[in-house]
Amino acid sequence: MNEPAMQAKLPGNALTTEELKLAQLMVSVLNLEIQAAEIDPTAPLFGDGLGLDSIDVLEVALAISKTYGVKLRSDDEHNQKIFNSLRSLNEHVQQQRGK
Numbered sequence: 001m002n003e004p005a006m007q008a009k010l011p012g013n014a015l016t017t018e019e020l021k022l023a024q025l026m027v028s029v030l031n032l033e034i035q036a037a038e039i040d041p042t043a044p045l046f047g048d049g050l051g052l053d054s055i056d057v058l059e060v061a062l063a064i065s066k067t068y069g070v071k072l073r074s075d076d077e078h079n080q081k082i083f084n085s086l087r088s089l090n091e092h093v094q095q096q097r098g099k
Contacts, residue, residue, distance in 0.1 A: 013040045013041060013042060013043075014041075015037065015039070015041055015086075016041075016090070018090055018093075018094060019041045019086055019087060019090045020036055020037060022064075022086060022089065022090045022093065023036035023037070023039045023041075023086055024036040025060075025063055025064070025067055026039075026060055026063075026086075027039075029059050029060060029063040030052070030056050030059060030060065032050075034050075039086055040086075041085060041086040041087040041090070042085050042086075042087055043085060043086070044084065044085060045057075045083050045084065045085060045086065045089070046083070049085070050086075052083075057083055058074075060089075061074075064093060068093050068096075068097055069097070070092075070093050070096040070097060071096075072092075078092075
C-alpha cells in the first residue's frame with residue numbers, strides 16, 4: 001500500500017514503511033553488511049553513501065522489476081536522479097506502481 005502522505009512528512013533519515021521494504025530488498029539482493037533499518041534514506045547510493053556500483057544497480061533494478069513490477073531502464077535520462085538515494089528510488093518505484 002502506498003503511503004505518500006506519510007512519506008512526504010518524515011524528516012531526514014527516518015525510513016517510511018515502503019523505504020524499509022525497499023532497503024530490505026537491496027540488503028538481501030546485494031548481500032550488504034548493513035541492516036536495512038540502518039540505511040539513511042537520504043544518503044547517496046553511490047560513492048561515500050551506500051557505495052553501490054553499476055553492477056549493483058543492475059541487480060537492484062532486476063529485483064525491483066520482479067518484486068514491484070516496475071521497469072527501470074538503463075537508458076532513462078533520469079537515472080541519476082532516480083538512483084540518487086533510497087528515498088528517491090522509492091519515490092520513483094511508488095509513482096510507477098500507481099500507473
